[in-house]
Amino acid sequence: MSQPPTPLSEQEQQQLLRRIGRAMLPAFPPEWQRVRAEYRAAGRHIEVDLAFAGPDGQWRQVRPPMDVVQLFGQLRAGMHAADRGTWLSAVYELEAPAAFAVDFTADEEPRWRNPPPVIGFQDELRTFPRADERIPDWLRHRAGLPPRVETVPPGELRTALVYDSRDEAGRPVVNRPPVDPRLREALVAYLEAAPVVLAARNLDVDEFAPGDQDVPLNFRTDGTWIWAGAVxxxxxxxxxxxxxxxxxxxxSREFQVAEVDEATRDRAAALITGA
Structure with missing residues (x-):
């Protein structure tokens, strides 16, 4: 794929967005009221969904005009930045007669109809490079890159996230490489062998099985990381x-939990509680 063109200015981006809106219109009947377009891409892999709603409020899918697909591609290339790459998905909403809003997503994996192959994600990073620290874990995994290792300075504690984010409905979202099944038991054993620094008597609701209330409400540390019992x-x-x-x-510790002194445990508890 060719290298990205010169970045578009804010004014040029707005002009291109208006062109995209106008290019959609021939696909709709005169009575259209609302429009929603979603563009998803990774390298050469492109998916575009286009739908409109009329006076009855019912959404109907239509085939996106080729001009719309090409203009979205120009916009994505023109919004590339050397440090952060470019967006991977965009949702364009249009309301009659001409009001529009666009939401771009650069770091979360799009909801593909058909996930691209590894080469698609590799092409993405070659064509729209981004700083190593701006490549999310899911994209590293998809592109066949090794996990990025972040070192924790001596004496500092880092808190592990249980999951990465939440979706619009409030459900947990996780975009991480899977754990080798052969390592799962050893990882669980390590996570549950580290000393508890804070705990509650009751159990929490399982966010992946809401009918179950069996998640331990505790925090542990190995002197470098802190994690919740939910992990x-x-x-x-x-x-x-x-x-x-x-x-x-x-x-790297060969699944062996080191001794954690009382001062480190106290510091971990203070970080958890914000004391």
């Missing part, structure tokens, strides 16, 4: 992988 619980019960950097850290 090992979800790994054991649902196969939910911990953060890649935490997995790398545990493997």
């Amino acid at each position: 090992s619980h979800y790994l054991r019960k649902h196969g939910l992988p911990p953060e890649p950097a935490l997995v790398h850290h545990i493997r």
Whole structure:
């Protein structure tokens, strides 16, 4: 694929967005009221969904005009930045007669109809390069890159995320490389062998099985990382992988938990409670 063109100015981006809106219109009947277009891309892999709603409020899918596909591609290329790459998906909403809004997503994996092959994600990073620290873990995994290892300075503690984010409905979202099944038991054993620094008597609701209330409400530390009891619980019960950097850290210790002194435990408890 060719290299990205000169970045578009803010004014040029707005002009291109208006051109995209006008290019959609021939696909709709005169009575259209609302329009929603979603563009998803990784390298040469492109998916475009286009739908409109009329006076009855019912959404109807239509085939996107080729001009719309090409203009979205120009916009994506023109919005590339050397440090952060460019967006991977965009949702364009148009309301009669001419009001529009666009939402771009650069770091979360799009909801593909058909996930691209590895070469698609490799092409993405070659054509729209981004700083290594701006490549999310899911994209590294999809492109066949090794996990990025973040070192924790001596004496500092890092808190592991149970999951990455939440979707619009409030459900947990995880975009992480899967854990090798052969390592799962050893990881769980390590996570549950580290000393507890804070705990509650009751159990929490399982966010991946809302009918179950069996998630331990505790925090542990190995002197470098802090993690909630939910991390090992979800790994054991649902196969939910911990953060890649935490997995790398545990493997680098050969699954052996070191002694954690009282001062470090106190510091971990203070970080958890915000004291």
